[in-house]
Amino acid sequence: MSQTISDQIPARRLTSCGDRSCEWLVDPIPRPAPAAITITLQPRQPRVTFIDHGKPNSAIILGHAGEILRARGVEVADQILLKPDASQRMPAAMLQALAGEPGLVLCGVSD
Amino acid sequence: MTDSLVADIENCLENGWSDGLPVIPPYAGLVDAMLAAMGWTATEIVGEISDQQIRVRAEHVAATAVMAGCKTAYGPLLRELALAALDPRFNLSGTEVTTGGASVTVFVSGPVVETLGFEHEANALGANNRANATVGRYAQMLRHFCGRGGGVLKCHGTIGHPGRLSFCVAEHPSTVWAPFHTQFGLPAESSAVTLMATEGPNSCNNHYAATGGAVLDTIADCMAHFGQTNWYYRSGGFVVVLPPDHMDLVRQEFSRDQARAYLHEKARRPTDDLIRVGRIAHAPLPYAEVEPGRPRSPLKSPEQLSFIECGAAGGRFSAVIPRWVGSLHAICRTIPNL
Numbered sequence A: 001m002s003q004t005i006s007d008q009i010p011a012r013r014l015t016s017c018g019d020r021s022c023e024w025l026v027d028p029i030p031r032p033a034p035a036a037i038t039i040t041l042q043p044r045q046p047r048v049t050f051i052d053h054g055k056p057n058s059a060i061i062l063g064h065a066g067e068i069l070r071a072r073g074v075e076v077a078d079q080i081l082l083k084p085d086a087s088q089r090m091p092a093a094m095l096q097a098l099a100g101e102p103g104l105v106l107c108g109v110s111d
Numbered sequence B: 001m002t003d004s005l006v007a008d009i010e011n012c013l014e015n016g017w018s019d020g021l022p023v024i025p026p027y028a029g030l031v032d033a034m035l036a037a038m039g040w041t042a043t044e045i046v047g048e049i050s051d052q053q054i055r056v057r058a059e060h061v062a063a064t065a066v067m068a069g070c071k072t073a074y075g076p077l078l079r080e081l082a083l084a085a086l087d088p089r090f091n092l093s094g095t096e097v098t099t100g101g102a103s104v105t106v107f108v109s110g111p112v113v114e115t116l117g118f119e120h121e122a123n124a125l126g127a128n129n130r131a132n133a134t135v136g137r138y139a140q141m142l143r144h145f146c147g148r149g150g151g152v153l154k155c156h157g158t159i160g161h162p163g164r165l166s167f168c169v170a171e172h173p174s175t176v177w178a179p180f181h182t183q184f185g186l187p188a189e190s191s192a193v194t195l196m197a198t199e200g201p202n203s204c205n206n207h208y209a210a211t212g213g214a215v216l217d218t219i220a221d222c223m224a225h226f227g228q229t230n231w232y233y234r235s236g237g238f239v240v241v242l243p244p245d246h247m248d249l250v251r252q253e254f255s256r257d258q259a260r261a262y263l264h265e266k267a268r269r270p271t272d273d274l275i276r277v278g279r280i281a282h283a284p285l286p287y288a289e290v291e292p293g294r295p296r297s298p299l300k301s302p303e304q305l306s307f308i309e310c311g312a313a314g315g316r317f318s319a320v321i322p323r324w325v326g327s328l329h330a331i332c333r334t335i336p337n338l
Helices: A058-071 A092-099 B003-014 B028-038 B058-068 B072-085 B092-097 B130-146 B180-184 B212-223 B244-250 B256-266 B271-276
Strands: A015-017 A022-024 A047-052 A104-106 B045-049 B054-057 B103-109 B168-170 B192-198 B202-205 B238-242 B305-309 B317-322 B331-334
Touching (some): B028 B058, B028 B072, B045 B072, B054 B058, B058 B130, B072 B130, B072 B192, B092 B103, B092 B130, B103 B180, B180 B305, B192 B317, B212 B244, B212 B256, B212 B317, B238 B244, B256 B305
Parallel strands (some): A047 A104, B103 B168
Antiparallel strands (some): B045 B054, B103 B192, B192 B331, B202 B317
């Protein structure tokens, strides 16, 4: 499938022009109303922080990746952070703390 | 069927208002009737997925029920089902996007089964019956519509299973053991709807067992095959489906609690074998409580095992429904006035 995510977002409104009159169909899909966010495209410091999201072998792979990066002269945080539950969203406090991280945060590596 | 109705159905399909199958277009008049049956007004907030800034209004839910083909008579059940699905403990969005390809599996028990005409005998896990099919579909559509952040999240299910289109199981109105919902703290006389995120059912065929123990041994073996998802995290559990012919044997030797304890004890494999075939991570998390040299259960505790009595007489097929490891909670709600 070559569609992008934006191609796949469901329509917000559909109209029926039936036999008698036109009417809107009721949208079954709740939409997010996010607050404004700031996206940083480049880390402010050349430093990498790893997050083990709790899936199998994540810690091993990240540890190995850390060794490779250090050997190449990249600063890597000593501690690999651990997300408490693989299938649940990261706790808000952890997310907030990472939002202030000036370097690159890498997660989602496993198996 | 008029051309305009066909056009509306196509319009829904082409614009992402569908689970992949044709839907009843959510005309306002139909949605209003469903809202009334559910006891809600259109703009009431009935649930939130706060970390995605999603607020679910009653009209979203009612439109989904119409689209799934539900009758308005199901309204009280559909209301409780929606509240269960949107309970933050259920992890609806996780169920939608997981690589595990889980369904929102619906269990209906108590007087509501007969009142609304659910099939609880023939093909109980996949009945060609309106109540089962449309209520099960409604649950999956809620997952699909509400769990994807308005469409910006992608589903990552590796293979999924057919229950992601519809999966609703109704228990016999009269049961040998206490009704299904009593395992989750509700009174026996209640009508109830229970949601779990699950994989598809694993069939357990044993036509020549002479004892209840042999039936449970067969089920235990099914729970303990190498490919079972629950070996590592062990946070899911299982629902054991017992039809009448197997139940007739099991009931002679076991109460429900005894059967639960028996399966918890019997469904084990050597941890070292699980490590050898790759079912345990090389550097297991403390949460996984891996103990080399000891037998391992796919359950952390016997309470992760529940039983439902359904299916037709005349065949000896039980089933095990593995619960998705990311949904730690079964959400069970009383259905008032049914």
